[in-house]
Amino acid sequence: MTGETLRLMAVHAHPDDESSKGAATTARYAAEGVEVLVVTCTGGERGDVLNPSFAVPEGHGFESLEDKRAVRRLEMAAAAEALGVQQRWLGFVDSGLPEGDPLPPLPDGCFALLPLEEATAPLVELVREFRPHVMTTYDPSGGYPHPDHIRCHEVSVEAYHAAGDPERYVVEGGAAPWEPLKLYYNHGFSMARLRAAHEAMEGAGLESPFGDWIESRTAREIPEREVTTRVEVADFFDRRDAALVAHASQIDPGGFFFAVPRDIEVDVWSTEEFELADSRVPTSTPEDDLFAGVRKES
Known part of the structure; x- marks a missing residue:
């Protein structure tokens, strides 16, 4: 890999997920010169307002799915700038988090109800276009049982394995096949x-x-779940926090994500954790770098 710019793709279900899961890691790698692309599967149109102080931006509404999608796009752009990363949308519609007993059906046309190949195809094309060496996503549980998080895991794993196969997801005039070298699952609050x-x-x-x-x-x-990789990110908590508050409709600045004083967090838990799900390069765990085995000494 000597001389080639490293590339990291982080696949997430909704806008704001990239700021609460592995955000300081993406900020760190971006600051170090790695090309980092956040991929957001849905527009987050069905997310509830979780910030009691949220005010709809001037010139915008917040009633329809289209209105909410437009606001979430503004928030996502601000969060990506805070982290220093690139960002792309897959363009699918948020499935919402069903509640009740029995659970209500998911809305027609939502991300979680699409056939797997239909939901995966744009991610495969983006993998081939961006050519990441490393991908991150959620574990099979989704991290928690939101249907979009589970589907995000499924399409990410499918894309990781299929993007290098010229016989699969064939698009006339599309990018050439590309095989990422490592796949990780994000770990949250263990x-x-x-x-x-x-x-x-x-x-x-x-x-x-x-x-x-x-x-x-x-x-x-x-x-x-097993933690295989701990990335030191204390110097990038401020960028993570700025990205979180950029999602003003979702993140309460006085809420859960800011409950631990930062000096205490730095002292007791200065890393973000990942689980190595697959590697096509030799590596040994535990690791302290998502690119372990990808980087080669000159």
Whole structure:
């Protein structure tokens, strides 16, 4: 790989996911000269307003799916600028998070209901166009059971394996096949991370928001996925935070993502974690670099 610019593609379900999952990592690599492309599968049109102080931008509405899509695009552009990354849309429609018992059906035409090949085709073409060495996405559970997150995992894995095959997803005049070298799953708030933050906050005499969450996850015996790769990103938490608040309709500046004081976070959990799902280059775990095995010493 000596002399070639490294490229990283991070595939996410909705605008704002790129700012809450691996954001400081993408900011770090972008700052180091890696070409970083965030791919957003849907427009986030069915996301609820989660920020009580949100005000609809002047000149915009927020009633229809089209209105919401336009606002989310503004937010995404600001977040991408904060992270220093490129960003592309796949153009699919948010499926929403069904709630109730029984769960209501998903809306017609949404991302999660599309046939897998139809949902994957534009991502395959984008992989061939951008030619990433490394891709990141969600684990098979989606990280949590949102239908778009699960479908994001499915299309990302399908694209990772299919993009290098000239017999699959053939597009006349399309980009040449390209085979990414590594695939990772993002890890979010692991139990180890929650406990470290919880204990540090209580030790500092602060009220921790994580006690009930830890108890709930412990009671449900949710299995922890393997962490293979920890990327040091403390110097890029500010860029992650700027990207988060750029999503003003979704992120409460006084809410969950900002509950842990940054000095405590840097002290107890200065990394972002990933799970190596597949590698076409020799590497050994644990790693501290998504490009381990891709970079070669000159």
